[in-house]
Amino acid sequence: MEQTISGKFRRKREDTLVGNIEETYKVDFGVRGDMQLGTYLKERGLPSLAKALEKVRRAK
């Protein structure tokens, strides 16, 4: 959780969505935008890369 300027708390997103990456880097992953990046990588035969991503994202 982190505190916003207005004092409210919001949950930090730990699970990057494919759609966000597509939009930021102007690429097309060819899957639904609401798929989590970790899931995408796992399904593509890269479970360790998905795990590494998760570990880095969660180290907050």
Place this chain on the structure above:
Amino acid sequence: MNLGIFKQNVNWNIDQIAVQVAQAEKVKGRAKSGFYKAAIILAASVIEALAFKLLETNEKLEMPLEDWDCVESNPLPKKYIIDGAQLSICKRVQQKFKLKKHTDFKKVNEVAQKLNIFSKSFFNKIEKVRELRNKIHIQGLNRPDRSYTKKELEFISSVMVELLDKLDLKE
């Protein structure tokens, strides 16, 4: 090094790896190789950064001694030139290893192994990653370099996971 910036940069590089994977998935056969090469180089650079960070967090350990070095060298008169080499008198010193911003990947791995931060088997794995990373130096390759695969990327990623297990990135 600021941990927040470090993590942002690691994050960005992992995003870029995912982008390369997505591009590789969209093409067939050998065309995948170039995208996997880019992903592998990116992943290896993240590993180098994580290994550096891990060693940095262990800086309080007793660092190993470097090789003997000659300082304050005083050349002897020219009559002492032997086979084109001039003899000199110097102080031989052996200094403790000090981690610097530009300490190379190989040295970081060697010191981490000496300090038992890396086991022998992990050292072998991370050295394999370093060798893959070194393929960025095209001039050092003695055969056509075309085949980069998802399997190699997955291997490098597994090394990254092992490193992340050893490292506390929490702020």
